[in-house]
Amino acid sequence: MKALLSGNEAIARGAYEYGVRFGAGYPGTPSTEILEEFSRYDGVYAEWSPNEKVALEVGIGAALAGEMALVTMKHVGLNVAADPLFTVSYTGINGALVIVSADDPSMHSSQNEQDNRNYAKFAKIPMLEPADSEEARRFVKIAFEISKKHDTPVILRTTTRVSHSKGIVELEEPRPYEDNRIIKYDAAKYVMVPAMARIRRHEVEKRLKVLRDLADNFPENRIELADKKIGIITSGMCYNYAKSKFPDFSYLKCGMVYPLPVGLIRKFASQVEKIYVIEELDPFIEEQVKAIGIPVVGKEIFPYTGEFDPGIIYEAITGKKIATLTLPPEVALPPRPPNLCPGCPHRGLFYILGKLKVFVTGDIGCYTLAFMKPLEGLHSCICMGASIGMAHGMSKALGERGKGKVIGVIGDSTFLHSGITPLLNVAYNKGEALIIICDNRTTAMTGMQEHPGTGFTLQGASTKALSYEALGEVLGMDSVRVIDPYNLKETEEVIEEELNREGASLIISRRACVLYRREKTKQTPLWVEEEKCIGCGRCLDIGCPAISWVNFDDMPPGSYKKITKKQKGRAEIDPDACTGCSVCAQLCKTRAIIKRGD
Amino acid sequence: MTEREKAENILLAGVGGQGILKASDIICQAIMEAGWDVKKSEVHGMAQRGGSVTSHVRYGAKVFSPVTGKGEVNVLVSFELLEALRYIDYLNSNSKVILNDYRVNPPAVNLGNMKYPENVFELLQGKVAIVSIVSARSLAREAGSVRAENMVMVGALASWLPLERNIWYKVINEFFPPSLISINLRAFDLGYQAL
Numbered sequence: 001m002k003a004l005l006s007g008n009e010a011i012a013r014g015a016y017e018y019g020v021r022f023g024a025g026y027p028g029t030p031s032t033e034i035l036e037e038f039s040r041y042d043g044v045y046a047e048w049s050p051n052e053k054v055a056l057e058v059g060i061g062a063a064l065a066g067e068m069a070l071v072t073m074k075h076v077g078l079n080v081a082a083d084p085l086f087t088v089s090y091t092g093i094n095g096a097l098v099i100v101s102a103d104d105p106s107m108h109s110s111q112n113e114q115d116n117r118n119y120a121k122f123a124k125i126p127m128l129e130p131a132d133s134e135e136a137r138r139f140v141k142i143a144f145e146i147s148k149k150h151d152t153p154v155i156l157r158t159t160t161r162v163s164h165s166k167g168i169v170e171l172e173e174p175r176p177y178e179d180n181r182i183i184k185y186d187a188a189k190y191v192m193v194p195a196m197a198r199i200r201r202h203e204v205e206k207r208l209k210v211l212r213d214l215a216d217n218f219p220e221n222r223i224e225l226a227d228k229k230i231g232i233i234t235s236g237m238c239y240n241y242a243k244s245k246f247p248d249f250s251y252l253k254c255g256m257v258y259p260l261p262v263g264l265i266r267k268f269a270s271q272v273e274k275i276y277v278i279e280e281l282d283p284f285i286e287e288q289v290k291a292i293g294i295p296v297v298g299k300e301i302f303p304y305t306g307e308f309d310p311g312i313i314y315e316a317i318t319g320k321k322i323a324t325l326t327l328p329p330e331v332a333l334p335p336r337p338p339n340l341c342p343g344c345p346h347r348g349l350f351y352i353l354g355k356l357k358v359f360v361t362g363d364i365g366c367y368t369l370a371f372m373k374p375l376e377g378l379h380s381c382i383c384m385g386a387s388i389g390m391a392h393g394m395s396k397a398l399g400e401r402g403k404g405k406v407i408g409v410i411g412d413s414t415f416l417h418s419g420i421t422p423l424l425n426v427a428y429n430k431g432e433a434l435i436i437i438c439d440n441r442t443t444a445m446t447g448m449q450e451h452p453g454t455g456f457t458l459q460g461a462s463t464k465a466l467s468y469e470a471l472g473e474v475l476g477m478d479s480v481r482v483i484d485p486y487n488l489k490e491t492e493e494v495i496e497e498e499l500n501r502e503g504a505s506l507i508i509s510r511r512a513c514v515l516y517r518r519e520k521t522k523q524t525p526l527w528v529e530e531e532k533c534i535g536c537g538r539c540l541d542i543g544c545p546a547i548s549w550v551n552f553d554d555m556p557p558g559s560y561k562k563i564t565k566k567q568k569g570r571a572e573i574d575p576d577a578c579t580g581c582s583v584c585a586q587l588c589k590t591r592a593i594i595k596r597g598d
Numbered sequence: 599m600t601e602r603e604k605a606e607n608i609l610l611a612g613v614g615g616q617g618i619l620k621a622s623d624i625i626c627q628a629i630m631e632a633g634w635d636v637k638k639s640e641v642h643g644m645a646q647r648g649g650s651v652t653s654h655v656r657y658g659a660k661v662f663s664p665v666t667g668k669g670e671v672n673v674l675v676s677f678e679l680l681e682a683l684r685y686i687d688y689l690n691s692n693s694k695v696i697l698n699d700y701r702v703n704p705p706a707v708n709l710g711n712m713k714y715p716e717n718v719f720e721l722l723q724g725k726v727a728i729v730s731i732v733s734a735r736s737l738a739r740e741a742g743s744v745r746a747e748n749m750v751m752v753g754a755l756a757s758w759l760p761l762e763r764n765i766w767y768k769v770i771n772e773f774f775p776p777s778l779i780s781i782n783l784r785a786f787d788l789g790y791q792a793l
Binding site for chain 1: 636
């Protein structure tokens with residue numbers, strides 16, 4: 001049967017078809033849908049772990065117990081999981097273990113565009129890379145097959161364009177689950193103290209040698225001979241881009257990107273005259289091919305940065321520019337960056353933070369967008385969990401000069417991911433920075449995933465919900481307070497009090513995401529009373545997409561009324577977009593923003 | 599043995615929240631059921647939060663790339679007026695454009711710092727083969743819900759595609775919960791007749 005699946009859906013499907021029934025991960029674009037989709041299949045256990053390191057350790061545990069485990073994360077998630085990754089390469093697994101790393105060239109939704117193929121080489125773990133949804137479905141099975149047969153974790157690498165593109169997939173009948181669960185003691189293999197790790201280290205090299213030989217005979221590393229003047233070595237999505245533009249060239253398409261098929265590469269090189277290596281990001285294949293003495297053209301003509309498309313490859317190889325239409329230079333297009341939603345609870349909090357003359361170390365989540373005008377309430381973003389440690393470090397470094405001037409801000413899911421240990425550090429090392437958890441009750445950025453604070457599991461079972469207040473207290477915070485960011489006055493007062501307090505303070509800014517289904521916050525939309533709006537623009541300072549500026553110059557004379565002489569326009573609220581959060585109304589000096597019926 | 603790509607390129611563009619991803623899912627499903635190869639591509643996550651959103655749809659006898667290169671779009675379906683201009687470098691002189699006349703002010707316009715371009719239609723007309731305007735918001739309201747705006751745009755596009763109308767009806771029936779089917783079918787028909 002045919003179905004139209006995204007790469008992520010196809011990975012979940014392939015794993016299920018192969019008999020995999022155990023999955024763990026942490027949400028992160030572009031990987032999130034894999035586990036969400038997998039969790040819906042019959043007889044499956046799937047969990048959102050608090051972070052990727054935990055997810056991988058859960059997967060390792062399951063694999064040691066004989067299960068086939070699927071672990072999913074985005075590229076930067078593998079940094080968090082890198083510690084267990086490097087050592088599970090030594091221990092090997094008992095059942096099977098496949099780690100999906102979803103890379104994000106062009107950083108559509110990421111803070112960097114690291115090339116995770118390097119992790120395969122670094123950790124000496126084989127890596128497969130599918131080029132489309134159908135390959136994603138098949139390759140995940142092959143990955144499990146290799147994992148079982150060679151006692152190794154296997155990484156399946158996707159990129160955003162594979163994860164989030166859809167294509168036609170040929171569904172297969174799922175294999176029945178095979179129960180191989182067992183408690184197996186094998187200290188020499190699983191206890192990585194130096195004496196035993198040294199022995200396992202040799203096993204890793206033996207395994208790599210076997211895998212190198214396998215790569216040369218691996219059916220998904222294939223040569224497609226056509227015009228022998230030009231040969232392309234490529235993998236993943238770039239294969240499709242190149243085939244789209246250059247159907248007549250010869251190809252060596254690598255389904256396994258580590259270890260590379262050295263014998264096959266030599267054979268291909270002997271069959272074609274000139275070779276291009278086409279790969280996004282790092283010259284990962286190129287450097288290895290050059291290292292075996294084969295001259296190729298690569299990064300001297302292809303970009304190091306960003307994702308490719310068929311046009312980029314065409315222009316690089318032919319040296320010709322593709323003709324496109326352009327706008328006249330006098331037309332300036334207003335940019336449309338992503339924005340906090342109307343009614344977003346982050347807006348009130350970050351409006352206040354932007355007003356205070358403080359440095360706000362930020363973190364990863366929707367609220368990162370608050371760095372933009374007009375809020376400008378966030379001043380750094382490095383990685384998951386970084387805000388708390390950075391705020392502490394900054395405040396310690398500044399000493400007296402930083403008193404009351406440094407705040408660390410972190411979302412609820414991000415706090416649970418990697419904010420607890422740095423918060424413990426603030427308490428332990430007598431920190432003075434104020435820490436604020438923006439508790440919007442869900443993992444909003446990636447699309448409303450459950451986490452240990454929501455009270456529900458990935459598969460919908462109700463469970464314990466962490467209390468941030470109680471946690472803050474037991475970690476040793478001197479003060480723990482809760483605010484409602486829809487209430488600007490309270491928000492400002494409490495933040496100022498806590499900034500001026502001696503000792504370690506934690507504020508929980510609690511209000512559910514407007515898109516969160518369990519706690520509906522939508523209220524009656526507001527509107528601007530024309531007779532009262534003096535056009536001061538204060539309501540525009542919160543950057544709410546529901547509020548717009550009506551410029552009197554653009555309107556026919558007589559169609560508007562000026563309240564003050566100098567008035568240039570007035571505010572207007574889109575009733576379809578407004579959620580009635582009332583943050584703008586609290587800013588209005590003339591009380592022109594009211595509820596309908598008031 | 600060399601397989602050659604033979605594909606038509608559709609680009610959907612608009613603003614996060616307008617139902618573009620659902621629209622492109624429906625378009626691809628219909629194309630698949632009509633027996634063609636089809637691929638689509640889009641970006642989720644950060645890009646959804648009210649920002650510009652695109653979805654590439656490519657179909658034909660054989661499709662390799664799920665994304666269209668610049669200058670190669672056959673049909674641009676712009677769910678919001680000025681967004682059509684943002685992707686002008688994907689067009690060529692033979693391209694066709696469907697414009698929704700609905701405007702969503704970008705933040706810089708809302709703040710009064712920039713002007714919304716007033717002459718979107720004129721800027722495209724003459725440069726491309728056809729520019730057609732659809733009042734998708736009001737047609738959707740007429741169909742029963744402004745949220746069916748995306749189906750009006752799908753209907754408008756469908757009137758230019760070589761697919762039986764029944765395939766579209768079948769797919770719309772499968773994609774929506776029973777309570778929303780009739781509104782979306784009406785919206786589709788209004789869009790189909792609009793061009």
